[in-house]
Amino acid sequence: MLDVMEENWQTWAGFGMVAGVALAIALAIMVTATVALTLLGRRKEWPQRLQRRARWPFRITVLIVALAVSVAAMPIDPELRGGIEHLFGILIIASAAWLVGELFLFFVDSGTKRYRLVESDTFSARKIRTQLQIVRRLVIVVIVVIAIGAILMTFDTVRALGASLLASAGIASIVAGLAAQSVLGNLFAGVQLAFSEAIRVGDVVVVQGEWGRINQITLSYVVLEVWDQRTLVLPCTYFTTNPFENWTKLGRALLGTVYFDLDWRVPLDGIRAELDRVLAETDLWDGVNSGVQVTDAVGGVLQVRIVVSAADSGRMWDLRCLVRERIVEWLRREAPEALPLRRVHMDAPVAADAEASAA
Numbered sequence: 001m002l003d004v005m006e007e008n009w010q011t012w013a014g015f016g017m018v019a020g021v022a023l024a025i026a027l028a029i030m031v032t033a034t035v036a037l038t039l040l041g042r043r044k045e046w047p048q049r050l051q052r053r054a055r056w057p058f059r060i061t062v063l064i065v066a067l068a069v070s071v072a073a074m075p076i077d078p079e080l081r082g083g084i085e086h087l088f089g090i091l092i093i094a095s096a097a098w099l100v101g102e103l104f105l106f107f108v109d110s111g112t113k114r115y116r117l118v119e120s121d122t123f124s125a126r127k128i129r130t131q132l133q134i135v136r137r138l139v140i141v142v143i144v145v146i147a148i149g150a151i152l153m154t155f156d157t158v159r160a161l162g163a164s165l166l167a168s169a170g171i172a173s174i175v176a177g178l179a180a181q182s183v184l185g186n187l188f189a190g191v192q193l194a195f196s197e198a199i200r201v202g203d204v205v206v207v208q209g210e211w212g213r214i215n216q217i218t219l220s221y222v223v224l225e226v227w228d229q230r231t232l233v234l235p236c237t238y239f240t241t242n243p244f245e246n247w248t249k250l251g252r253a254l255l256g257t258v259y260f261d262l263d264w265r266v267p268l269d270g271i272r273a274e275l276d277r278v279l280a281e282t283d284l285w286d287g288v289n290s291g292v293q294v295t296d297a298v299g300g301v302l303q304v305r306i307v308v309s310a311a312d313s314g315r316m317w318d319l320r321c322l323v324r325e326r327i328v329e330w331l332r333r334e335a336p337e338a339l340p341l342r343r344v345h346m347d348a349p350v351a352a353d354a355e356a357s358a359a
Contacts, residue, residue: 023066189236202214212225301340
């Protein structure tokens with residue numbers, strides 16, 4: 001009996017030694033990584049961001065690996081040991097997927113930080129930000145799916161089920177494709193939008209009569225921030241199957257128009273002079289284009305079109321409103337005869353005049 005107890009004690013003592021060495025190595029790896037990133041963080045910013053994002057998934061992964069190695073020396077029933085090793089295998093897959101995901105997000109966020117719209121509102125910046133948003137979500141989904149698949153494949157029953165399903169993979173793929181047609185359509189549409197550059201994050205678009213700015217592009221929907229602070233959410237397939245206006249596709253500078261229906265006596269030279277004065281007093285105008293033209297003459301009035309340019313859509317809207325207000329004030333004050341009038345020409349009845357003369 002004493003010999004058996006001594007043998008068991010020595011076995012558990014050996015397990016304790018193995019576990020202690022494994023945990024000591026894991027602790028040394030954690031400390032070394034922390035110290036290295038801390039020293040690098042004194043001169044650069046990215047080690048600090050990497051440490052904040054990947055600290056816990058890295059520590060948990062290293063700790064689980066150390067414990068999994070120690071289980072091999074545990075003096076218990078082989079069947080029970082196999083179950084514990086299986087559990088640790090699942091935990092390693094989950095923590096490794098978490099660590100890989102956090103590392104990927106660190107690199108994506110580092111790239112996105114270089115193209116913040118508040119710092120650089122160029123075409124390349126919006127294009128890169130849009131593509132990074134889509135790639136970020138797509139890769140995270142792929143990592144999660146692979147991790148779940150790897151965990152399921154650790155079970156013998158699932159592996160056997162997967163082998164049996166391979167025989168009917170063709171039929172299953174057809175059924176799944178038909179069932180998930182709309183989902184997959186949105187998924188591929190989201191990827192297409194990211195790399196075709198039809199729209200980008202920050203673009204100003206007009207969709208279904210609504211003017212707004214693209215705020216977010218996901219794998220399934222696009223978030224449009226409307227000018228009155230409403231949010232319009234549209235599926236990605238909308239932008240691949242319906243026409244829409246993109247005011248910033250080729251450039252941010254825009255031409256805007258203001259129309260007036262005025263009387264034929266309108267002083268056009270006076271309007272041109274007033275327009276020049278209004279534009280000279282505002283910083284909304286980019287100094288590129290301006291003009292006054294008569295574009296039509298129907299219904300007893302002249303259609304006068306004023307054309308102005310601005311650096312972006314927001315300034316263009318404010319500039320059009322300003323020009324409209326100032327020109328209306330000038331017309332009422334300086335040229336009231338130019339306001340639209342309704343002219344009626346009345347002739348005396350011929351028959352009534354003839355009867356009166358005959359009497």
